[in-house]
Amino acid sequence: MNSPKAVLPKIDQAPMTLRDIVQDRMRTAIIEGHFAPGERLVERPLCDQLGVSRTVIRETIRYLEAEGLVEILPNRGPIVARMDWGQARQIYQIRRQLEGAAVAACAVAHGPAFPAKLMGSFAALQATMDDAEWIGVMRATTRFYEDIFTEAGHSIAWDIVQRLNGRISRLRVLTLSAKDRPRPGMSHMTAIRDAILSGDAAAAQQAVEDHLDDAAAIAKTFLSSEEKPDA
Amino acid sequence: MNSPKAVLPKIDQAPMTLRDIVQDRMRTAIIEGHFAPGERLVERPLCDQLGVSRTVIRETIRYLEAEGLVEILPNRGPIVARMDWGQARQIYQIRRQLEGAAVAACAVAHGPAFPAKLMGSFAALQATMDDAEWIGVMRATTRFYEDIFTEAGHSIAWDIVQRLNGRISRLRVLTLSAKDRPRPGMSHMTAIRDAILSGDAAAAQQAVEDHLDDAAAIAKTFLSSEEKPDA
DNA sequence: GATAGTCATATGGTATACCATAAATTCCAG
DNA sequence: CTGGAATTTATGGTATACCATATGACTATC
Known part of the structure; x- marks a missing residue:
């Protein structure tokens, strides 16, 4: 039914939840410099760009915050973490x-x-x-x-x-x-x-x-x- | 107009968002052993116990996951991280x-x-x-x-x-x-x-x-x- | 014309309701 | 007793509404 070559090398292996995908995308986007340090990460535009809901975006931002890639300014929201x-x-x-x-x-x-x-x-x-x-x-x-x-x-x-x-x-x-x-x-x-x-x-x-x-x-x-x- | 002693030393200093409080509470709860390793962290009961919304709980869990205190079992949900x-x-x-x-x-x-x-x-x-x-x-x-x-x-x-x-x-x-x-x-x-x-x-x-x-x-x-x- | 006050907009924060799916459990039929 | 279907439960995912705050623009008064 599927592609003939791939018998069962890996069906899913990783359930790959939506969050994981978004996390990965945003992480690499930050790491590879598509967002500049200090740049604001406004939620709703990100929702539109990635086609996901605010929940996913917010959870992702929490994770990246814990990773140190994102910092939260009080009353301003998340930005790409700066570095000195x-x-x-x-x-x-x-x-x-x-x-x-x-x-x-x-x-x-x-x-x-x-x-x-x-x-x-x-x-x-x-x-x-x-x-x-x-x-x-x-x-x-x-x-x-x-x-x-x-x-x-x-x-x-x-x-x-x-x-x-x-x-x-x-x-x-x-x-x-x-x-x-x-x-x-x-x-x-x-x-x-x-x-x-x-x-x-x-x-x-x-x-x-x-x-x-x-x-x-x-x-x-x-x-x-x-x-x-x-x- | 305000208290005479405190001219303007610090008004708020920490906006202390709800997430921060919940994060702190759950973190110390795990660290101090109120949750056993491997114990499931079911979202909605946690919402009731802490009196907050699912959003807050979920974002907190993401953060603690990144910290290594919580691990996510695929299709099962979060549990307190185990240790060998x-x-x-x-x-x-x-x-x-x-x-x-x-x-x-x-x-x-x-x-x-x-x-x-x-x-x-x-x-x-x-x-x-x-x-x-x-x-x-x-x-x-x-x-x-x-x-x-x-x-x-x-x-x-x-x-x-x-x-x-x-x-x-x-x-x-x-x-x-x-x-x-x-x-x-x-x-x-x-x-x-x-x-x-x-x-x-x-x-x-x-x-x-x-x-x-x-x-x-x-x-x-x-x-x-x-x-x-x-x- | 300048300053101050007010208002509108945008954003973050929170809460809630809803649907889909997967897993476990229960229950029913053979 | 056993196998499978149906139900329950919990999660992942989404949408939406509401409130608070900050910012900037606009207006009114001096």
Whole structure:
């Protein structure tokens, strides 16, 4: 009755409620920059655009508020969360700790099937580096790290890191498109991969920390220049 | 025209929307154990109990879902989030990193007014230790750590720690009421306080890690015994 | 003409009623 | 006793109405 190829690979798998769809759409819209930070998220226009009721929109906004992607101004309503260097600095610091621990744990504890898997997601990452699509690079980077966190068994830390990444997505885009540096992260990524595969936890952790220190430094220049045009 | 003393210090300060109140109530109800893990949270009864509309309840549940206190079963609805040792282990591990970093930063960077403040919240904590009210102990502990995180400027990490604490609140109660150990945490707390006030970052971090390793060990015995009655 | 007061509009917040679906339970027939 | 159908229950989803507040425009008075 259905398509002949899809026998029963996945019928539904995810009940995918309307809320989930809207959540996903709005989250990616914010992360990918279709809404600017500080921009108001007016309910009724969103209802029209997405074709859903206010209830769904409001529940979604609550969820994204808890995620830190949206903030509520008293008597004004929700806006896309803003970000200053003070917050970004903290986020990079936390990522440093969590990602460092994850790669270290992964380096010493990965199973026999893992190297092939990591090489795969690394190759995919490398492939995205050629085309200038930052969105593809970000997704491939996410998958690469997801493999590491999953193998390390750090699922909760991965959850936290993903949310933090959502909050600094704008900065990540800026650091990726820093053209003066020819694909800076790639050498760090290679170092991370090699250290993990060779079981060198300390080196892996060091590579992650170097990578994030770099990214934080770039992000700082951007944030400082754009948010302090007066000083 | 108004009260003569209050010229204009603060009129409202917190608009305190209904959602905020309900959120707070349900969060503390879950954290303080008035709802058991796995217990269903049926919307309409909650509406009656709290005297609010479904909208508020639903938005609150979305928020708590994002916080990890509530999970949604497909086609069943929300339940109080469950917890196994695998998750708890990760949470204690993350807390170890974040709290360790916070006390270390606080030790080396606290201002001149901070020692008095910390002594105050520590004294309050000590006072709660006498009466067996675990809820008071938990609140005092929270305030003690809040002072530290705030002074260290780690507000985002504090946010994360608080949410993680919410998810393991049941375990924290169990470790607190472990009667065989006569107030075990207090010596660690004293060590943390002294190390911070003397500016010894390494010692402070070590004390935190010892404390959390202890707590995790106790939690593990509880979780293993109650969740593996068959093995 | 400027200031102050009033009014209208837009938005957020809340409440309620309604429908569809899925799951569990109950009940009936074989 | 067993299998299946019908009912109940709860949720997801939607629409709508109402109120409070904030903002901006408009008007009236000095």
